Amino acid sequence: MIYVHVPFCRSFCTYCDFYSEVTSRCDDAWSDFSDALAREAEARACEMNREVNTLYIGGGTPSVLPLSVFEDLSFALQRAGQGAPFDEFTVEVNPDDVVRKGQAYIEGLLKLGVNRISMGVQSFDDGILRWMNRRHDSATARKAYAILEDAGVGNISIDLIFGLPQLSDKVWRKTLMQALDISEHGVVPKHISSYQLSVEPGSALARMVERGQWTEASDEKCERQYDILCETLESAYGYHHYEISNFAQPGYEAMHNSAYWRHVPYVGLGPGAHSLSIYRSKNSDAPRMYGQHDCHNVSAGQAPGLDLATGETSEDVYVRQWNEPDLKQYLKDPLSAQDREILTSDQVMIERVMLGLRTSAGLQESFLRKHCNPSLLDNAIRSGDLVRTCGSNLRIPKEKFFVSDSIISALI
Ligand code: SF4
Structure with a gap:
């Protein structure tokens, strides 16, 4: 299980705090970045294994990279004994890059073994996309999706954000319908991740909050929009709500992220990974x-x-x-x-409880009994905050997913 962090973006989004550098300052860094990644992959070959056979290239914005960097990375992983095929090989893309670079670029990725694309759409409302400082508008997102389909990508995931004060319930419903209608062939996306907007320290949004220029949406509004999300995707379109923020058509649950939630070890390459x-x-x-x-x-x-x-x-x-999130240092060594x-x-127990209880599978009751206070656990079962699955697991019922943080913190 390998993650590669690509620390480049063409511009920064209002809400984002991921480590990244603006590409205009780095356009000549591609081959140095390739070389550094190859050196790291080879040096850490003995940490990698194929028990969970996935590769995820995220960022930042991997789609700003030329194909040659993906090719170099593939060769480096091959030399490290970790070449394709992967059971799941995901690349994150930005709609604007997909439209600029066209079908040949996506076909090039598929040739290298990519079999899943995750595209950051975030909204179909152009005003909201501008506020987010995204590079695309809704028409570009649709165009990009058509390019992915025409190139033959069978497993596409899109990301959406809710919980903004300026996002009305009506526009959120419309956004979800636009997401479900994004394909020119009438096929719904195989996977949708949807996150509530949060104010991350270090983001432009955090600075806006400090200056009093922005106020978060109320909890009631966020909960309402989360409910709209769940109802729309689950009941009408058959998505499996398998993690608080993730929905999949049956059989398209993300293998890589699911392994993170099971606390499976992984190797992260690249600055900040x-x-x-x-x-x-x-x-x-x-x-x-x-x-x-x-x-x-x-x-x-x-x-x-x-x-x-x-x-x-x-x-x-x-x-x-x-x-360390330091590109210069990474390129040097x-x-x-x-x-x-x-x-x-x-720490391990807390992480496993926090990750496991975010999923619809939950965690083994015996594990929870061993690591959590039994009377708190019994209280949670009595109050319906935890329910038994048909196996021997306990999980948070989906109608309480929205308040899962408080349920989990009461247990640990
Ligand atoms: S959200 Fe993605 S594209 Fe936007 S700044 Fe963050 S990493 Fe870059």
């Missing part, structure tokens, strides 16, 4: 799938119980590692700006 590794103990109850050998250096002192020679531990050791922390067992 994060990775997660597990050193599993013999009696581990961590999800069984992967690989644990960190070829870099977690010192035994940092991770008590870890035998570096065998990779065995007396208890599971989770290591989060990240590349992609391995020089990495940092890592050993997660405490409390």
Whole structure:
């Protein structure tokens, strides 16, 4: 399971706090970026494994890259023993890039093994798109979607945002209908991710809030729009609401993101990318799938119980590692700006509960009983905040997804 962070955007969106650089300042950096990614991929080959066989290229805006960078990355991954085919190979694209670069660009991606495209549409209201400082308008989003379909992309995901004060319920309903009607062939998108707008520290929006130029939508409005989203996609169009913000036609649930929510380890390449590794103990109850050998250096002192020679531990050791969000440094030496922390067992438990309970599958009751206060758990079951699935899992019922944060924080 590999994630590649592409830290370039042509312009910055109002709400965004992801690490990225403006491309006009970086147009001559493509080959340096390719080289640095290749060096990192090769150096970290022994951390990668195919238990969850996915590659996700996100950002930033990967579609600003020329095809040659994707080709170089494919070769580098091949040399690292991680070449295509992947069960799921996703690239994030911006509608404006798709229209500018045309069908040949998308066909080039498909030739490299890409089998899923995630397109940031966000809205079909041109006023809202301008406020978001997106590069496209609604007509461009439709045009881009047609190009993806004509190129033969069978698995397209689109992103939408709700919960803006200037977004009325009427316009939100219309936006959803436009999303479902985006295909020229009358086929609904296989996957829709929809997030409530949030004010992220460091974003232009946060600065607008500080200056008193913008106020968030009320909770009531956000909840209403979330309900409209769920009703529209689930009841009328048969989407599987498999995670708080994610809806899929049956069989099109995102494999890569689903693995994150199960706390599956992954390798993140590129400036600002994060990775997660597990050193599993013999009696581990961590999800069984992967690989644990960190070829870099977690010192035994940092991770008590870890035998570096065998990779065995007396208890599971989770290591989060990240590349500093610093393009210049990354281009100079992609391995020089990495940092890592050993997660405490409390941190691991909290993350697993937070991620797992966001999904419609929920978490094993035995796991929750082992790690959460049993009386709080029983309270949550009695009040209907948690329900039993037909298996042995507990999950938050979908009608309470909107308040899942408060349900989860009451448990941990
Ligand atoms: S939302 Fe996407 S395109 Fe917009 S600034 Fe953030 S990473 Fe770039």
